[in-house]
Amino acid sequence: xxxxxxxxxxxxxxxxxxxxSPRLWLAxxxxxxxxxxxxxxxxxxxxxxxxxxxxxxxxxxNFELVTHILERRTxxxxxxxxxxxxxxxxxxNAVAHLSYTLTNYAHRLVELSFVTEDTSIPREFMIHCVxxxxxxxxxxxxxxxxxxxxxxxxxxxxxxxxxxxxxxxxPIYNRGFPPWEARLSFPFVQTSRVFVWxxxxxxxxxxxxxxxxxxxxxxxxxxxxxxxxxxxxQARVRSIKDVHISLDVPDVDAIM
Numbered sequence: 001x002x003x004x005x006x007x008x009x010x011x012x013x014x015x016x017x018x019x020x021s022p023r024l025w026l027a028x029x030x031x032x033x034x035x036x037x038x039x040x041x042x043x044x045x046x047x048x049x050x051x052x053x054x055x056x057x058x059x060x061x062n063f064e065l066v067t068h069i070l071e072r073r074t075x076x077x078x079x080x081x082x083x084x085x086x087x088x089x090x091x092x093n094a095v096a097h098l099s100y101t102l103t104n105y106a107h108r109l110v111e112l113s114f115v116t117e118d119t120s121i122p123r124e125f126m127i128h129c130v131x132x133x134x135x136x137x138x139x140x141x142x143x144x145x146x147x148x149x150x151x152x153x154x155x156x157x158x159x160x161x162x163x164x165x166x167x168x169x170x171p172i173y174n175r176g177f178p179p180w181e182a183r184l185s186f187p188f189v190q191t192s193r194v195f196v197w198x199x200x201x202x203x204x205x206x207x208x209x210x211x212x213x214x215x216x217x218x219x220x221x222x223x224x225x226x227x228x229x230x231x232x233x234q235a236r237v238r239s240i241k242d243v244h245i246s247l248d249v250p251d252v253d254a255i256m
Contacts, residue, residue, distance in 0.1 A: 014194050015178075016053075018025075019073060020053075022073060022074050022075035022077050023077065024073075025069045025073040025074050025076055025081060026068045026077055026078065026079055027079075027080040027081070027082065027111075028065075028069050028070065028079075028081055028082070028100055028171055029062075029066075029082045029083075029084065029240055030050070030062065030063065030066045030082065030083045030084070031060065031061060031062050031084050031085075032060075032061035032062075032063065032084075032086075032094050032095065033060060033061070033085070033089070033090055034061045034087050034090060034091040034094055035084045036062070043093040045212060046219060050248070054146060061091075061098065061102045061206060062096050063094045063098060063127070064160050066098065067097075067098070067101055067174055070101065070102075070105060074105075074108075075118035076108065076167075077108065078103055078109075078110040078114075078134065079108045079110065079111075080110060080111035081102065081109060081111070081112055081113075082112075082113045082115075083095070083098070083112075083113070083114050083115070083125075084114075084115045084116070085114070085115075085116040085117075085118070085121050085124075086116070086117060086143065089227070090121070091119070092121070092124060093126070094215045096125070096126055096128070097120055098125075099124075099125045099126075099127075099128040099129060099252060100128055102129065103128060105130065105135070106129065106132050107131065107134055108130060109132055109134055109135055110134050110135060110136050110137070110162075111135070111136065111137040111138075111139070112132070112135060112138050112139075112142070113137070113138070113139035113141070114139065114140045115141050115142075115143060116140075116141075116142065116143060117142065117143045119140070119142060119151070119169060119170065120151070121154060123151065123152075123153055123154075123155060126154060126155075126158065127155060127156060129158065130156070130157075130158055130159065131158070131159040132158070132159070132160055133159065133161055133162060135160055135162060135164065135230065136163060136164045137165040137197070138160070138163060138165070138166050138167070138224065139163065139165075139166075139167040140167065140168050140169060141167070141169065141205075142151060142169045151170060152169055152170065152171040152172055153170065153171070153172055153173065154173045155173075156170060157184065158184065160186055161187065161188070162188060163188060163189050164188055164190050164191070165189070165191050165192075166186065166189050166191075166192045166194070166209075167192070167193040167194070168193070168194050168195065169195050170194075170195050170197070171194075171197065171201045171204070171205065172184060172194070172205055172208060173204070184208050185208055185210075186208050187210060187211060188211055189209040189211065189212050190211060190212060190213050190214065191210075191213070191216075192205070192209055192212055192214070192215055193216040193218075194216075194217060194218070195217075195219075195220070196217050196218065196219050196220065197216045197220050198220070200239070202217070203236075205215075205247055206236050206237060206240075207236075212243060213240065213241045214240070214241065214242040214243075215237070215242070215243045215244070216239050216243075216244045217243070217244065217245045217246070218246050219245060219246065219250070
């Protein structure tokens with residue numbers, strides 16, 4: 001949902017009907033490629049050399065549109081929020097402001113998804129979301145299909161008691177904050193898709209999903225045989241009904 005208008009005119013009655021229909025506004029798509037004030041990318045540098053203030057050419061974001069929709073058009077219905085942040089030099093302020101804004105709607109947020117080139121952005125976003133009691137689906141994808149995050153998504157404890165589906169490009173939490181098992185638990189996750197760096201990460205991740213029934217693992221190419229990863233905790237992984245394992249190289253796939 002971008003801050004642009006494809007239709008130049010619409011009659012008053014249709015406009016009122018659309019604005020008064022909350023179900024049309026329940027899946028806002030936040031978008032930002034706004035440059036930060038200290039950005040040194042090629043475009044901002046060129047503008048600076050030309051004597052043009054880069055702050056006047058920050059790039060598009062629909063933050064104000066999304067917040068307006070959340071505040072005025074969604075009634076009290078469940079929300080599905082999607083975020084696309086396209087570059088590492090994106091101004092983090094808009095993302096942080098949206099995170100703060102969503103805390104007011106945490107009890108209605110059932111789906112949250114990220115698409116980004118910089119996996120630190122979802123991590124920073126989630127710092128402000130300490131409790132999402134209604135969230136059932138969480139997805140974090142990298143625009144660069146060959147890039148994966150070795151750092152965990154969560155730096156702090158978080159409560160996601162209703163979460164059923166989890167998809168990540170890396171570990172669920174950082175290794176620098178042991179004990180992992182005591183920090184996070186997702187008791188109702190049934191399906192999880194994650195990128196696995198090593199057996200220790202797999203042990204920690206699986207321990208956080210006691211009810212998982214379907215596990216889709218993409219394994220770091222340092223592992224010659226994906227099945228060797230099961231040596232980490234075969235009993236626990238084999239107890240899961242449906243496990244798919246693939247190596248992160250082309251044309252290599254193994255299914256257990």
